[in-house]
Amino acid sequence: RAEPPNRELSTKKLAVALPSQEALIRFFTMPAIPKHEWETAVQFEARKYIPFKTETLVWHYTVLHPKATSRLEFIFAAVQRSVFQRLQSALEAAGVEATLMEPRSASLSRLVRRALPQHASEFVCLVDVEEDMAHLVITRDGLPYLTREISLAAEPSAPTVDARAQRLLSELSVSLDFFIREYPAGHVSRVVLFGDDGLIGSWSMSMADQLKMPVELGT
Numbered sequence: 001r002a003e004p005p006n007r008e009l010s011t012k013k014l015a016v017a018l019p020s021q022e023a024l025i026r027f028f029t030m031p032a033i034p035k036h037e038w039e040t041a042v043q044f045e046a047r048k049y050i051p052f053k054t055e056t057l058v059w060h061y062t063v064l065h066p067k068a069t070s071r072l073e074f075i076f077a078a079v080q081r082s083v084f085q086r087l088q089s090a091l092e093a094a095g096v097e098a099t100l101m102e103p104r105s106a107s108l109s110r111l112v113r114r115a116l117p118q119h120a121s122e123f124v125c126l127v128d129v130e131e132d133m134a135h136l137v138i139t140r141d142g143l144p145y146l147t148r149e150i151s152l153a154a155e156p157s158a159p160t161v162d163a164r165a166q167r168l169l170s171e172l173s174v175s176l177d178f179f180i181r182e183y184p185a186g187h188v189s190r191v192v193l194f195g196d197d198g199l200i201g202s203w204s205m206s207m208a209d210q211l212k213m214p215v216e217l218g219t
Helices: 035-048 079-094 104-115 165-182 206-209
Strands: 013-018 023-031 057-064 070-082 098-105 123-130 134-140 144-149 190-193 215-216
Touching: 013 079, 023 035, 023 098, 023 104, 023 144, 035 057, 070 079, 070 098, 070 104, 070 144, 079 098, 098 104, 104 123, 104 134, 104 144, 123 165, 123 215, 134 165, 144 165, 165 190, 165 206, 190 206, 206 215
Parallel strands: 013 098, 123 190, 190 215
Antiparallel strands: 023 070, 057 070, 123 134, 134 144
16 A cells, blocks of 8 residues: 655665565575576476466575585575566555565565674574564575464463464474475574564573574564
8 A cells, every 4th residue: 555755754765575475485406507597497496386487476586505515505586576566556656766675584584694693604493473473484694495474363272371372383393394304404593583572572481492492582
């Protein structure tokens, strides 16, 4: 929804994070191939993981070549072209020029790299918790490798159990297990929870015990 420009805003050029539910992030590996073949190979491989034709998407990819391996790692990000154009129109109507448009998970990954520079080269699981939803990103070096949207809608549970915390813990375990299966060389060093302290403040200790890894509160 386009809002009138904020007259107090000194600049109308902004970086824009795309809504999580509109963006697709996929991580996959391929044998090392010449650089001029990357784009064709990425499109071919991406079709295995996404339900849309690449011709209908606005997309981008990042290539990594880890040491001591002959394989390339690709992080593929895309949004449907119709959604991208709709967002562009809304921003233009609001008087905003988007200098950068990227998935929310990519924005959060870069912020985590700046906030936790000592862990930048490690896999970190970031969980941005809202009232009834959580956005999960497994990130390393400022790049998202796995993203998920988790519903925290209330479910029947014992009166002494926070149903949202139990739901999040269950989905966290599933996501971490899935990531290790897909990327055996990966090791997630810690989980960082972001959100309202009144909501998540009591979750970290019990989650750390059950996940067997550090669970910290971010700011």
